[in-house]
Amino acid sequence: MNLNLENSKTQMRRGILELCALSIIARGEMYPSDIIEEMKRSDLLVMEGTLYPLLTRLKNAGLLTYRWEESKTGPPRKYYALTPEGELFKNELQLTWQELVNAVNSVNSSSTTQNIPSHE
Template sequence: MTDSDGTYNVAKVESQMRKGFLEFPVLLIIGTKPTYAPDILKQLKQANLLVVEGTLYPLLSRMKRSELVTYVWEESKSGPPRKIYSLTKAGENALELIETAWKKLDTSVNKLIKQYEK
C-alpha cells in the first residue's frame, strides 16, 4: 500500500480494499493492543476471518518494511521469544485512511444490496 519511496499512496487504498483486504483488520487488532502473530491469528479467527500463518507472517513483514508497524522482542515462559507488534505513527495515519475507505465501501455495497433486493 506504499510507493517505492515509502510514502503512503491514498489512491492505492481503495484499490487494495477490493483486493488484499486483510491488512485492515490486522492493523485494527495491533492498534487496539500490541501483540504477536499467534495471538493475531486467534483474534482474526474469533472475528470469522480465517487466516493462516503463511499469509500473516509475510503480511507483517511487509507492514514492518513499509513502517506501518514496528515490534519489540519479548521473552516468553512457554517457548521462544515473541515479536510484539505495535502501530507506528504512520500506521495510525494509514489506519485512519483505510477506515474511511472501508466505511465508504461498506455504504456503497449495502446500497447495491438494497437495489438488488427490491
C-alpha cells in the first residue's frame, strides 16, 4: 500500500492515455513508436507495455483501424487511423476530460475562501 507521488501519478494517468492516443492518431496515421515519441514531447511518458494493449483494446472496440506498411529500417509497422466511431468517441472523451478538469478546479478553488469562522 505505497502512497507516494509516483504511484499517484500513475493513477492520474489512468483513462487519460486513451484520450491522448486517440487525439494523437486523429492528427494522421501513426505507428506506435511515433505515438510514444509524440507523448514524450508533451511530457506524457508511456511504456510500450501500456500502449500496445491500449491500441489493441481500441481497435477491438472498433475505434481504430490499421494497415501494415513496410519500413526501410526494420520490420513492418502498424499504421493506425481513427474510424468514424473513434472520432465520435474521442470527442466525447474530450468533453468528459473538460468536465473533470472543471470539477477538480471547482473543488480546489473554493479552498482558499472558505475558512468558516466559527461563532464565538
